[in-house]
Amino acid sequence: MTKDATFVPLHTKSDRSAGYGTASPRELVRAAARLGCGAVALTDLENLYAQVELHHAARDAGIRAITGVELRRGFGPHAVGEKRGRLVLLARDRAGYESLCRIVTRRRTVAGETGDPLECLEDEPRGIFYLSDDVETLESLLARGVAPDDVRFLLARAGAEPPSRVRAVADVDAVMLSPDDADLHRLLFAIRRRMRVRDATGAESHERALLAPWADLFRDAPDALAESRAVAEACTLDLCETTRVVPDVPDADEKLAAACREAICGRGVAYETRLARELETIRILHLAPYFWVVREITDHARAAGIAIAGRGSAASSLVCFALGITSIDPIVHGLHFERFVHAGRLEPPDIDLDLPSNRRDELVDWVFRRFGRDRVAMLSTHQTFRRRAAYREGLKALGMRREDVDRFCARMTDEEAPPPTASLPYAVQPHVGLIERTVGKLQHVSVHPGGVVIGDGPLTAYTPLERAPKGVLVTQYDLRSIGKLGLLKIDLLGNRALAALEACGVSSAPGDDAATRAALERGQTIGCFQVETAATRSVLRKLPIRDADDVTTALALVRPGPSSGDAKAAFVRRAHGEEPASPPHPALGPLLARTHGMLLFEEDILSAIATLTRGSLEEADAMRAAIVRADEDPAALAEIERDFRGRVIEGAEAAWPDLARFAAYSFSRAHATSYAELAWRSVWAKVHRPAAFACAVLNHYGGAYPLRTIAADFARSGVTILRPDVARSAIDHVVEDGAVRVGLGAIAHLTQKNAAAVLAVRPFADMRDLLARTSLSDRELRSLVLSGACDDLAPLSARGYPIAHEDLLAMRKRDPSLASFVARAAGGPRGDLYRGLVRVQNEVAILGMHVSDHPMRLLRTEAAAAGAIPIASLAERVGEGARIAGIVAASRRIETRGRRKMQFVTLEDETDLVEVVILPDAFASLGDPVTSPGPFLVDGVVERDHEDTTLIVRHVVPFHRRAHPYRQPSP
Numbered sequence: 001m002t003k004d005a006t007f008v009p010l011h012t013k014s015d016r017s018a019g020y021g022t023a024s025p026r027e028l029v030r031a032a033a034r035l036g037c038g039a040v041a042l043t044d045l046e047n048l049y050a051q052v053e054l055h056h057a058a059r060d061a062g063i064r065a066i067t068g069v070e071l072r073r074g075f076g077p078h079a080v081g082e083k084r085g086r087l088v089l090l091a092r093d094r095a096g097y098e099s100l101c102r103i104v105t106r107r108r109t110v111a112g113e114t115g116d117p118l119e120c121l122e123d124e125p126r127g128i129f130y131l132s133d134d135v136e137t138l139e140s141l142l143a144r145g146v147a148p149d150d151v152r153f154l155l156a157r158a159g160a161e162p163p164s165r166v167r168a169v170a171d172v173d174a175v176m177l178s179p180d181d182a183d184l185h186r187l188l189f190a191i192r193r194r195m196r197v198r199d200a201t202g203a204e205s206h207e208r209a210l211l212a213p214w215a216d217l218f219r220d221a222p223d224a225l226a227e228s229r230a231v232a233e234a235c236t237l238d239l240c241e242t243t244r245v246v247p248d249v250p251d252a253d254e255k256l257a258a259a260c261r262e263a264i265c266g267r268g269v270a271y272e273t274r275l276a277r278e279l280e281t282i283r284i285l286h287l288a289p290y291f292w293v294v295r296e297i298t299d300h301a302r303a304a305g306i307a308i309a310g311r312g313s314a315a316s317s318l319v320c321f322a323l324g325i326t327s328i329d330p331i332v333h334g335l336h337f338e339r340f341v342h343a344g345r346l347e348p349p350d351i352d353l354d355l356p357s358n359r360r361d362e363l364v365d366w367v368f369r370r371f372g373r374d375r376v377a378m379l380s381t382h383q384t385f386r387r388r389a390a391y392r393e394g395l396k397a398l399g400m401r402r403e404d405v406d407r408f409c410a411r412m413t414d415e416e417a418p419p420p421t422a423s424l425p426y427a428v429q430p431h432v433g434l435i436e437r438t439v440g441k442l443q444h445v446s447v448h449p450g451g452v453v454i455g456d457g458p459l460t461a462y463t464p465l466e467r468a469p470k471g472v473l474v475t476q477y478d479l480r481s482i483g484k485l486g487l488l489k490i491d492l493l494g495n496r497a498l499a500a501l502e503a504c505g506v507s508s509a510p511g512d513d514a515a516t517r518a519a520l521e522r523g524q525t526i527g528c529f530q531v532e533t534a535a536t537r538s539v540l541r542k543l544p545i546r547d548a549d550d551v552t553t554a555l556a557l558v559r560p561g562p563s564s565g566d567a568k569a570a571f572v573r574r575a576h577g578e579e580p581a582s583p584p585h586p587a588l589g590p591l592l593a594r595t596h597g598m599l600l601f602e603e604d605i606l607s608a609i610a611t612l613t614r615g616s617l618e619e620a621d622a623m624r625a626a627i628v629r630a631d632e633d634p635a636a637l638a639e640i641e642r643d644f645r646g647r648v649i650e651g652a653e654a655a656w657p658d659l660a661r662f663a664a665y666s667f668s669r670a671h672a673t674s675y676a677e678l679a680w681r682s683v684w685a686k687v688h689r690p691a692a693f694a695c696a697v698l699n700h701y702g703g704a705y706p707l708r709t710i711a712a713d714f715a716r717s718g719v720t721i722l723r724p725d726v727a728r729s730a731i732d733h734v735v736e737d738g739a740v741r742v743g744l745g746a747i748a749h750l751t752q753k754n755a756a757a758v759l760a761v762r763p764f765a766d767m768r769d770l771l772a773r774t775s776l777s778d779r780e781l782r783s784l785v786l787s788g789a790c791d792d793l794a795p796l797s798a799r800g801y802p803i804a805h806e807d808l809l810a811m812r813k814r815d816p817s818l819a820s821f822v823a824r825a826a827g828g829p830r831g832d833l834y835r836g837l838v839r840v841q842n843e844v845a846i847l848g849m850h851v852s853d854h855p856m857r858l859l860r861t862e863a864a865a866a867g868a869i870p871i872a873s874l875a876e877r878v879g880e881g882a883r884i885a886g887i888v889a890a891s892r893r894i895e896t897r898g899r900r901k902m903q904f905v906t907l908e909d910e911t912d913l914v915e916v917v918i919l920p921d922a923f924a925s926l927g928d929p930v931t932s933p934g935p936f937l938v939d940g941v942v943e944r945d946h947e948d949t950t951l952i953v954r955h956v957v958p959f960h961r962r963a964h965p966y967r968q969p970s971p
Contacts, residue, residue, distance in 0.1 A: 006036060006037065006038065007035075007170060007214065007225055008037050008040065008041070008229050008232035009032060009041060010068070010088075010131065010231060011043050011070070011131070011172065011173050011174070012043060012175075013043065013045060013070070013174065013175045014028055014044055014054075015441045015442055016049040016050040016382075017045040017047070017175070018188075018192055018441075018443070019080075019188050019192020019193065020045060020080060020188070020192070022176040022184045022185050022441075023177035023181070024050075025050040025053045025054040025057055027177055028040060028042065028054075028177065029054065029060075029063065031177055031211055032061075033061040033062065033063050038063055038229075039058075039066055039232040040063065040064075040066065041065075041066035041067070041068045041232070041235070042067065043069055044070065045070050045072065045075060046071060046072070046104070046107060047108075047466075047476055048069055048101070048104055048463075048464050049442075049476050049477070051239060051481075052239050052477060052480075052481035052484050054067070055067075055238060056239075056240055059238075064235075064238075065238075066090055066091070066237070067237055068088060068089055069088070069100060069103075070086060070087070070088045070089075071086065071089070071103075072085075072087075072117065073086070079193065080202060083133075084134055085117065085132075085134050085136070086132060086134065087117040087118070087130065087131070087137055088130075088131040088132065089103065089128050089129070089130060089131075090129040090131065090231070092127040092129060092234055092235050092236065092237070093236050094127070094237060095126040095127035096126060096237065097237050097239070098460065098461050099125045099126055099128055100128065101460045101461070101463060102122060103120050103125075104476070105460050108464070108466035108467060109465060109467045109473065117137075118137070121144070125146075129231055129234075130151045131151075131152045131153075131154050131171075132154060133154040133155075133171065138151055138163050148166060152167055152168065152227065152231060153168040154168075154169065155170055155218075155221060155224045156171050156217070157217050167223075168221070168223070168224045168227060169227045169228040170214075170217075170221060170228045172208070172212065173208055174208055174212075175208045176206075176210070177209060178212075179207070179209045179212055180206075182205065182209075184434060184438070185204060186200050187431075187435070188438060188441060191396075196396075196399050197398055198399070239485070240484075243486050244286050244287070244348075244486045245485070245488070246290050247371065247455070248456050249288070252288035252291075252292050253279075253282075253283050256279065256282065256288045256292055256319070257279050259322070259323060260275055260279065260319055261275065263324075264318070264322050270331055274318050275318050275319070278317060278318055281341065281342060285343060287488075290349070291320070293454060293490075294320075294323075294325055294353070294490055295324065296370075297353070297367060298310070298323075298324055299324070300363075300366060300370075301355060302324075304366075306363055307355065307356055307498055307501070307507065308355045309354045309355075309495075309677075310326035310327070310351060310354075311354055311671065311675065311678075312350065312351070312491075312671050313349075313668055313670045313671065314326055314340060314349070314350070314351040314670070315330065315333075315335060315670040315673055316330050316338075316339045316340040316670040317337055318330050318331065318337065325353070327677065328673050328674060328677065330670075334669070335669055335670050336603050336621075337617075338606065338618050338620070339602055339603055339621060339668065339670060340670070342617070342618040343618065344618050344622060345618075345625075347483060351491070352450075352491040353450075354678075355492060355493070355494065355495065355498060356494070356495065357496045357498075357700060358700065359499070360450070360492060360493070364378075367454070373473075374460075375454060375455045375456075375457065376452060376453065376455075377459050377465050377473045377474055378451060378452060378473065378474045379451030379453055379475055379479055379482060380445050380477070380478055381445070381446050381479070382478045383442075384441060385442075386415050387412065387416070387417075387419070387439050390435055390436070390438045390439045391409055391412065391435055392409050394431075394434070395435070400425065400428060408423065408424065418432075418436060445466070445468070447469075447474050448474075448479065449491075450494065451479065452490050452491070452492055453475055453482060453488070454490070455487065462485050462487055463476060464476040464477075495529075496701070497528075497530075497678060497682055498678065499696075500693065500697045501681060501682065501685060503692075504685055504689055504692035504693050504695070504696040505689075506681055506689065509680060509684035511548055511680070513684055513687075515687045516683050516687055517547070519683050520545045521545045521947070523540050523541040523948070525537055525540065525682075525683055526703075526705065526710060527682075527694070527710050528682035528686055529675070529678050529682045530555060530675045530678070531551065531679045531682075532704050534913075535558045536554060539557050539558055541946065541948040542575075542946040542948050543946075544576065548673075549676070551676040552669065552676040553595065555672045555675055555676060556600040556601060556667040557571060557600065567598065570598070571595075571596055571597075572945075572946055574596035581597025581598075582597065583597060584654060585612060585651065585655045587611050587652065588611060588655070591608060598662065600662075601666055601668065602624060602663075602668050602669065603670070604662075605620075605624045605659065605663045606620040606621055606624060607620075608659060609644075609659065612644075612652045612659075613647040613648055613649070614649060623643070623644065627659075627663040637660070641660070644659070690714070691719050691738055691739060691740055694711075694719045694721070694740050695733045695734065695735050697714075698710070698711065698714075698733050698746075698849075699732050699743075704890065705890055706848070706889065706933075707848040708849040709890075709908060709913075711849035711851070712849070712910075713908075714740075716911070716912070720739035721739065721849075721851050722736065722739050722740065722741045722742060722851070723742060723787070723843075723851050723852060724741075724743065724746065724747060724788065725741070725791075725792065726758055726762060726764065726784070726789050727764070727792060728741060729743050729744045729789065730744070730759070731743050731752070731756065733746065742847060742851060744759070746847050747784060747789065748845070748847070749783045750783055751780065754775070754780055757774055761774065764793055766793050766794045767794065767795065767796055767808065768817070769793075770790065778809075778813070781809065781812070782809055783846050785805050785808065786802065786846060787842065787843065787847055788839065788851075790805075796808065796823065797825075801835055801839055802838045802839065803825055807821070807823070808821060808823075833858060836853055837859075840855050840858065854910035855887060855935065856885060857910035859885065862962075863909075863937075866885065866962040866963070867883045868885035870884075870909060870910070870911040870912070871911050871912040871913065871914045873911075874914055874942050874951065875942075875949050877942045878943070879942065880941070881939065881941055882939070882940065882942050882951065883937065884914070884937075884938050885909065885937050885938070885959055886908050886909045886934065887907065887908060887935045887936075888906070888907060888932070888933045888934050888936070889908045889913055891903065891906070900920035900923075900924070901923050901924075902917070902918055902919050902920045902923050903917075903918040903923055903928075903930060915950045916950070916952075917950055918930070918953045919952065922953050926953075926955070926956055929957075934959065935958075936957065937956070937962045938953055938956050939953070939956075940952050940954050
């Protein structure tokens with residue numbers, strides 16, 4: 001292809017036309033540039049998702065981007081609609097772009113995607129080219145008063161005749177990059193429409209490719225080629241040219257400065273100097289309205305009794321602290337404002353606000369009402385196919401049975417690596433490469449967990465909107481594109497931990513509490529925000545914990561980089577004074593004193609770079625960010641290194657390797673400090689208000705462990721958890737006489753309506769009374785009875801469980817009056833064990849947790865007979881072999897650098913939890929031994945590192961297959 005035959009593709013689709021296009025916007029731009037096209041238009045189906053990305057990619061490639069969209073009749077979530085009557089719209093300028101945003105918004109929110117595209121057009125549209133290959137559609141446009149100069153006929157092949165008064169443009173209608181992508185297109189098409197590839201009759205042929213030999217099609221239509229260039233030249237919109245978009249707040253700079261100065265009055269020169277610097281940066285960047293709006297939101301939340309806490313990099317701002325947006329004093333904690341925002345930083349600032357998860361929607365709705373529903377929208381996220389999902393959907397489309405697909409995907413333990421495919425059917429194996437190509441393609445658009453965008457006017461001046469499930473309006477652009485358009489977001493994030501703390505009345509906690517410190521040092525933090533995972537509890541047990549700052553350090557240490565064995569071990573040794581820390585340069589000595597020679601935090605990196613280069617913190621942050629971005633680009637990293645060495649103080653050149661290594665994985669101290677404050681408060685509540693905290697956590701469950709593990713830990717901590725009871729329970733869990741009473745709302749299958757009805761008509765004289773006065777379904781009654789909630793209603797009793805309960809449920813189907821029912825019960829020690837185990841099994845199935853007892857306590861005699869000791873006794877067997885019995889609380893498989901698998905499993909019994917490690921040799925010999933909750937019987941060697949006990953596994957067997965009599969494990 002030569003530049004002589006210049007042609008501008010005005011009708012292309014990217015992979016954001018989900019299930020239709022195959023190429024990314026950047027790939028389309030590169031192809032157009034390679035063809036010598038001076039511009040390329042992106043006209044995805046019914047959306048503008050990729051337009052900002054397109055414009056920035058085109059600018060990098062030196063060509064122009066044209067924004068467009070294709071509308072079709074009958075277009076829906078799993079269809080491509082009718083090509084007859086389709087309409088392609090191109091934006092000529094900014095006015096045209098805003099018209100497109102409004103049209104697409106109307107299409108996706110009001111009119112619906114199945115109607116006639118002409119119905120969504122504005123009464124007085126401006127700045128738009130209208131293109132169609134349907135003569136009737138073009139004539140309808142002209143009849144509506146659209147100027148002929150704005151209308152074009154899409155000419156697919158030379159010889160076709162456009163209607164009178166309408167010029168033609170050459171059209172390739174590209175849905176793929178190359179003819180070789182036809183199979184990928186068919187697979188995506190089939191996945192989207194939930195059909196098999198062989199049935200994908202609506203898919204396009206290989207001719208619909210941008211790199212197809214289109215010149216032959218238009219050899220006899222030079223006017224159409226020329227017209228495509230003319231239309232392209234008339235489209236001047238550039239979405240790279242943006243300004244900051246903030247809500248309109250009169251005199252925002254003056255209001256902000258006055259409020260902040262009043263808040264820090266009397267704190268000293270350091271605060272005044274820092275505040276002046278921050279306010280000047282905010283003024284330069286025109287951000288005062290943004291801060292003022294966030295303050296209004298936090299003030300309203302507190303006035304409405306909604307706990308709210310700013311976190312993330314915003315904690316680096318003294319302005320945020322002064323306005324009450326965050327509770328972290330950045331000067332006390334050594335946080336740099338430049339890590340949050342500075343005049344030279346391209347990314348917009350981002351303020352994250354945590355609020356109780358059960359009240360998040362209330363605050364979001366207030367924001368919509370306060371600032372105007374036309375000016376506010378939730379942010380969207382573009383979910384792409386990860387590897388497991390790609391294989392799941394791809395294999396189904398290729399014809400594999402669903403159950404076989406499920407089995408194959410269950411063996412995929414690593415999302416990053418292609419799975420072993422030898423077990424796949426022979427007919428499918430040639431298509432594995434095709435499935436791999438679907439990884440990263442758009443799967444669906446969803447709602448961001450908390451991102452809210454507020455504009456200075458109607459948002460459709462900047463972004464199209466669409467209606468997400470539950471009627472929520474979301475931006476079609478994702479976070480990255482919204483930022484590039486100059487729009488700012490506020491994250492209103494539901495936080496279950498904050499909901500729990502609010503429920504138990506803990507809004508703050510003393511920072512010098514010895515009991516809280518002791519619980520952290522012992523790792524007794526299950527159920528507590530950010531500090532309950534096995535990795536974090538392990539670090540806490542290894543470190544000396546003095547205050548929340550040490551929790552901040554622990555949170556940074558469990559990040560991927562520092563958590564590597566050598567780095568973490570070195571830090572622990574230095575923290576205990578076992579190994580001196582030598583800074584890479586003497587000038588960094590004071591900086592590294594607190595963190596024992598490791599630059600754990602991004603703020604430390606900033607300080608180190610600024611110290612060694614005698615530069616500003618702004619320059620240091622720019623270099624830090626460049627190091628992170630250049631992690632996989634050796635050439636870029638080498639350029640940054642040259643810049644550093646050219647500016648560094650004498651003798652500090654050798655510090656570069658440490659700086660580059662630490663910068664690649666360092667964590668934001670502002671983030672960690674915010675998390676640590678909430679973590680400390682959670683642990684304080686667990687220690688000092690155990691029943692109230694346990695009740696709140698169970699009501700707002702959402703952690704790293706199954707609910708049964710959380711409840712069992714509270715029970716080990718001394719909290720009594722009582723079974724549900726139709727006579728005493730509320731809907732939620734409640735504190736009753738110092739214990740936690742399980743709520744009826746926790747009972748599986750019992751509807752909220754019928755749970756409320758039970759509360760409304762109780763008390764009940766007996767089971768017959770309950771059945772007569774409620775309208776429970778068979779399934780609801782079964783859950784209610786087997787959960788133990790009816791144990792006090794005759795003729796049922798706790799002693800008769802579960803035989804009488806099962807008998808009653810069976811008889812009710814034969815005789816609803818239960819007139820002849822006689823309760824039976826199992827007797828003797830074996831009967832007690834049977835009753836206890838069945839009750840626990842039913843509790844886990846119905847309530848998600850065992851309430852009456854821990855299963856391993858019930859099995860302790862059996863476990864002891866098999867030679868298993870309680871987990872709490874492992875610390876007495878360091879360096880020796882030991883056998884334990886436990887159920888799985890958590891499990892994760894990883895691959896070593898040599899692609900060998902190993903497994904970390906957290907086991908629990910009635911006494912404690914322990915991390916067991918199945919190393920690659922053991923994993924290979926045992927054959928993936930832990931794949932269910934258990935219980936398991938585990939042999940291994942006990943290791944201990946600074947109060948942290950682990951068991952290195954030698955043998956694993958399901959508990960029901962234990963050998964008798966017990967034989968001591970061989971050394």
